[in-house]
Amino acid sequence: MLNLTPKALSPSPFLFNPILAKTLNPNPNTRFTAIPNQFPHQNCKSEYRTERGLEFETGETFFRHESATGRDLGVLAASLYKRSKGQLRVLDALCGCGIRSLRYLVGAEADFVLANDANDEYRSIISENLSRAVPRGFGDERRWSVTHFDANRAMAECYVQREFFDFIDVDSFGSDSSFLRSAMNALKLDGLIYATSTDGYTSGGHRPHQSLAAYGAYVRPMPYSNEIGLRMLIGGAVREASVLGYRVTPLFSYYSYHGPVFRVMLRLNRGKLVDDRHYGFIGYCHHCGNSQAFSWNELGRIRCPCTDSKVSGPRYVVSGPLWAGPLHDAAYLTEMLNLAEQWAWVGSGTGADLEKLLKQMIDESDPKLPFGYIKLDEVASRAKINSPPLRIMMDTLHKEGYAASRSHIASNAIKTNCPMAECMRIAKNLRHSLPC
Template sequence: MAAIAAFSVCSPLPLSPRPGRPPIPPRRPTAPANTLEAERGVEFETGDSFFRRESAVGRDLGVLSAALHRRSLPPGGGLRVLDAMCGCGVRSLRYLAQAGAAFVWANDASEGCRPLILSNLSGHPRFSPQGDRSWVVTHLDANRVLAENYLRKEFFDLVDVDSFGSDSSFMRLAISTIRKGGLLYVTSTDGYSSGGHRPHCSLASYGAYVRPMPFSNEVGLRMLIGGALREAAALGYRISPLFSFYSYHGPVFRVMLQVDRGQLHEKSRYGFISYCHGCGNSQTFSWEELGQISCACRKGEISKSVVVSGPLWTGPLHDVTYVTDMLQLATEWGWACTNGNEVDLEKLLNQMIGEGDPRLPPGYIKLDEIASRGKMNSPPLSTLINTLQKEGYVASRSHIAPNAIKTNCPIAECIQFARRIRCSTSNRR
């Protein structure tokens, strides 16, 4: 920390706005032409920056969360956002224009993005009527921006770290820079680690030894939450996932976490997931139970096809009440319906509400797996879900895999139900 402190003394970073400073009209620098984009009515240029149109839904979800958080702040407390890897600045712009942020710090290591970011933000006043700065743009390593704000005790309500690869090297400082009860929005594109193909890398980055499992993309989200939880605990904080989002464009794993002081209330939500390649069942284990598995394994009582990954987050992927509020806001804003290239947020958020049921264990089963294990054609997904629910099980779709179900019904019984559905359909023909 001493080295960081010394660094910050000679920092060229803008400090907090000085009271009474008069507003300076923004200068509009020139941005590269022909790269105009629009998201939910907000226009911006992308130039040569790293920009993915497919990430618009991740930005929509971030903006909805930021707006909900702004509503929860005490009167007079404006929303402060740190967009640590802003690219062309689209998120910063949307946090200002759509979520009503009072202040956004837009940072990207690439100085080449500067004209673009300035141009995109220039439509938004740089100073509030009270003379407070509304946004600043810097080009530093994300960790340095986080460290300098932390050292100056300048905290944020939302820190957005939209990184390439693993986000784990930014996690500690990002958590430290968040106001009590604030939000951390993190992204990882490390699909190899979540797929179980690099267990030593997942161990190094997230503290989890991950083995190949059929629901590896859900494991990726759980690995990300588990890694954040571990870092937070070391700093004396606890985190709770508000929503988790996987997108196959990348692939990209995003989680929105609420950060609070103190220990995790529910310790049983951090443990191990086992999967049996032989029978298809999965199970969760606490630290204590893991000891029993390895003991049983040594005695040859557990099939060799069982793999165990962890420790990971084993609790719900989403907070159902929170996602319901997001859906309500999306509906209020007219974002719930699909519009051209935009993702159908209503469908996505409803799927998240279904799969956030705390009674659902981690993992999902693809219909193909049910069909292949039962040696039959796949039953219709919605019919199987309805049947399982009528039989008293919890069942929902997964936003991660469109042809999969999440259920607390053991796979052998699922196959029986699927077989009955198939038989009754063919009898009706």
């Protein structure tokens, strides 16, 4: 067992059990006044920023302002957990400058946050950012603590000392797979894991042996590779959870082009998958442009309906095992949207991007919609016409009885249960009916 002493750069956060502290102002748009700098330091590269009314300093930590939307989603989910359970203990396993920890403390009203980052040179930045809005407190009233361990070591120590958390944020670079099991061990049942991957090259099918090693999935190039990245991450979590006798359920899945960044919010519970069909194989036919999901007992019988031959050659590719089930929980996303409206993050001409994202995710949750998406450029290329307007294409699909929604992952793409051949027919008909 690790011996956490002052020499380890941080007082142990594991030797106490925080209780509910004084409630903070729940309006995340309130601007908080910075307290005097208790941790002075000289850093010419440091920069002050404001996010949702909270001032913080970045120092030399890696920080992306483009990730603010991902942090918004995390705070909304954490706050819903607090409202549902009445308590919220958060572990920010790779906290950087501490902005996520700060936002969980203030925006989600977390009772306690453990802000961990392996780089001990970030200690003053993290502590200063947190103490600006929330005094650390002492003993059972302590609201936050800072440690500097490898993320796996920090989570393993929590597990060993039986200090479990309700919400664990693992915002890592590259593959997140090495942290998944440690996070699950340190999480309470029915708790939430906010997992991350930035490995867009592997999700594109360019390194299938890397995806196999990291997530247990052999990934081949497919036209909706960024959705495959989310399904690869969820599938890896499904595999890790099953080893421990647990199951995970995705509450929402978010892709952002910068990085790229794949983030999924997972709920952990005991037991097996409710539906085994959601963890299987995905096939894509380059000939006809259609995709299919296959279960484990269908291995060896995989073929595309456009041909009578079994899978062979480069025209049909199969990836898996992956998560083939829903990426989002529509009811949960609706709660998040309602909370964002209560906080004035969306509505009345504000927060258009966040509102658009949440509504698109809700639309994507239609159970009639299959995995993957179709880019209208691909439809146009196959039909040898100009790409039809997305809104008109979707309206026509709805009129013909098909389910269709925009994809939050790709701007000129739709999710639909309409086969590619029918999409081509509709696009050709629109070419004749639309004005030149």
